[in-house]
Amino acid sequence: METVRVELGERSYPIHIGARLLTRAELIVPHLAQPRAAVVTNPTVGALYLEPLSAALRGAGVDVIPISIPDGEQHKNWQTLNSIFDGLLARRVERKTTLMALGGGVVGDLAGFAAATYLRGVPFIQIPTTLLAQVDSSVGGKTGINHPLGKNMIGAFYQPKLVLADTATLDTLPARELAAGLAEVIKYGLILDRSFFDWLEASMPSLVARDPAALAQAVRRSCELKAQVVGGDERESGARALLNLGHTFGHAIEAGLSYGTWLHGEAVAAGSVLAARLSQRMGMLSEADVARVAALLRAAQLPVAAPELGVDRYLELMGLDKKVEGGKLRLILLRRIGQAYVTADFPEPALREVLASPGQA
Ligand SMILES: NC(=O)c1ccc[n+]([C@@H]2O[C@H](COP(=O)([O-])OP(=O)(O)OC[C@H]3O[C@@H](n4cnc5c(N)ncnc54)[C@H](O)[C@@H]3O)[C@@H](O)[C@H]2O)c1
Numbered sequence: 347m348e349t350v351r352v353e354l355g356e357r358s359y360p361i362h363i364g365a366r367l368l369t370r371a372e373l374i375v376p377h378l379a380q381p382r383a384a385v386v387t388n389p390t391v392g393a394l395y396l397e398p399l400s401a402a403l404r405g406a407g408v409d410v411i412p413i414s415i416p417d418g419e420q421h422k423n424w425q426t427l428n429s430i431f432d433g434l435l436a437r438r439v440e441r442k443t444t445l446m447a448l449g450g451g452v453v454g455d456l457a458g459f460a461a462a463t464y465l466r467g468v469p470f471i472q473i474p475t476t477l478l479a480q481v482d483s484s485v486g487g488k489t490g491i492n493h494p495l496g497k498n499m500i501g502a503f504y505q506p507k508l509v510l511a512d513t514a515t516l517d518t519l520p521a522r523e524l525a526a527g528l529a530e531v532i533k534y535g536l537i538l539d540r541s542f543f544d545w546l547e548a549s550m551p552s553l554v555a556r557d558p559a560a561l562a563q564a565v566r567r568s569c570e571l572k573a574q575v576v577g578g579d580e581r582e583s584g585a586r587a588l589l590n591l592g593h594t595f596g597h598a599i600e601a602g603l604s605y606g607t608w609l610h611g612e613a614v615a616a617g618s619v620l621a622a623r624l625s626q627r628m629g630m631l632s633e634a635d636v637a638r639v640a641a642l643l644r645a646a647q648l649p650v651a652a653p654e655l656g657v658d659r660y661l662e663l664m665g666l667d668k669k670v671e672g673g674k675l676r677l678i679l680l681r682r683i684g685q686a687y688v689t690a691d692f693p694e695p696a697l698r699e700v701l702a703s704p705g706q707a
Pocket residue numbers: 388390391394417418419422449450451452453455475476477478479482483484485486487488489498515516517518519520523526610
C-alpha cells in the first residue's frame with residue numbers, strides 16, 4: 347500500500363492506494379467518530395463490493411447502513427440527493443455517523459454533497475471504484491449534482507476524511523470506463539509532469555492490460571499531482587484551473603452530442619487534442635508534440651478526433667462553460683508537454699481554424 351497526503355491544514359487527509367484495501371477495516375476505523383457508517387452505493391457496484399466492505403466493517407464492530415441509489419449520470423440530480431436524505435433520516439443518522447461513497451464519480455459527487463449538507467455536515471469517506479474516481483473525482487473535495495441547465499452547477503467544496511483507492515476493484519471495470527479514466531491520467535502528465543508523460547508512453551500497454559503494478563503507479567502519481575494542485579488552490583482561484591485541460595472543448599463535445607453519447611473522459615481526450623493543436627498554432631508545441639499527444643491517447647483506446655459540430659456551435663457551447671470569467675473565455679493551453687497555463691489571450695482566428703476541422707488529430 348502507498349499513501350499520498352492532501353495537505354490542507356486541519357482538513358488534511360490521506361489517500362491510501364493498493365490492491366484489496368476494501369476489506370482492511372483497520373484502515374477505515376481510525377477515521378470514524380463513532381462505530382456507525384452509512385454506505386452510499388449503486389446496484390452495479392453494490393453487487394460486487396458492498397458485502398465485502400460491510401462484512402469487514404461489521405467484523406470491526408461498525409454498524410453499517412446501506413443506501414442504494416440508481417446507477418448513471420442522469421441520476422446525479424436533486425431527486426437522488428433527496429433519496430439519500432430520506433435514507434439517512436429514516437435511520438435517524440446523527441452528526442457523528444460517517445457517510446461513505448462506494449462507487450464511481452457519480453456516487454462520490456452525490457454522497458459528498460449529501461455529507462456536506464446533511465445536518466450541516468457529517469464526516470465523509472471516499473471509496474472510489476472507477477479509475478476516474480481514483481485519480482480525479484474522489485480527491486480535492488468538489489461535490490455536487492447536475493441541474494437541467496448545466497452539469498455540476500449545484501454543489502459544495504467538502505473534503506473527505508480519507509480516500510481508500512482499492513486498485514483491485516478496477517478489474518471489473520468495463521474497458522471503456524478504464525480508458526475514460528486514462529484520459530485524466532494523461533492530462534496530469536500533459537499539464538504538470540513531462541517525465542510522467544514519458545512513463546505513460548512506455549507503460550500504456552501494461553495499463554490497458556490492467557497490470558496491477560502499473561495501475562497502482564498511475565493512480566499514485568496522479569493523486570500526488572492532484573494533491574499538490576489542490577493543496578495550493580483548494581477553491582480554484584488560480585492553478586487548480588489547469589486540471590481543466592481539454593475540458594472546455596470536452597464539455598462542448600459532451601453537450602453538443604447530448605450528454606451520455608461520449609463518456610466524459612472520451613470528450614476530454616478529443617478536447618485535449620484540440621487544446622494541443624491550438625497551442626501548436628500559437629507556436630508553442632511542434633507538430634511532432636501534437637502527434638505524440640494523439641498517439642498516447644490512441645494507445646489508451648481513446649478517441650482523438652472531435653466531432654464536427656460547426657465552429658459557431660462549438661463557440662456557443664464553449665461560451666456556456668462555467669470557466670468563463672467576466673465574459674472572457676479562458677482556455678488551458680500547453681507551453682510544452684508537461685507545462686500548461688491558463689489564458690484568455692489567444693487569437694480567435696486560430697481557435698476558429700482548429701474548430702473548423704476538429705477531426706484532424
Ligand atoms: N468531484 C470532482 O472533482 C470530479 C472530477 C471529475 C469527474 N467528476 C464527476 O464524476 C462523474 C463520472 O465518474 P465516473 O467516470 O466514475 O462514472 P460513474 O460513477 O458513472 O461510473 C461509471 C460506471 O461504472 C460502474 N462502476 C463503478 N465502479 C465499478 C467497478 N469497480 N466495476 C464495475 N463497474 C463499476 C458504475 O456503476 C457506472 O455504471 C461525473 O458525474 C463527473 O462530473 C467529479
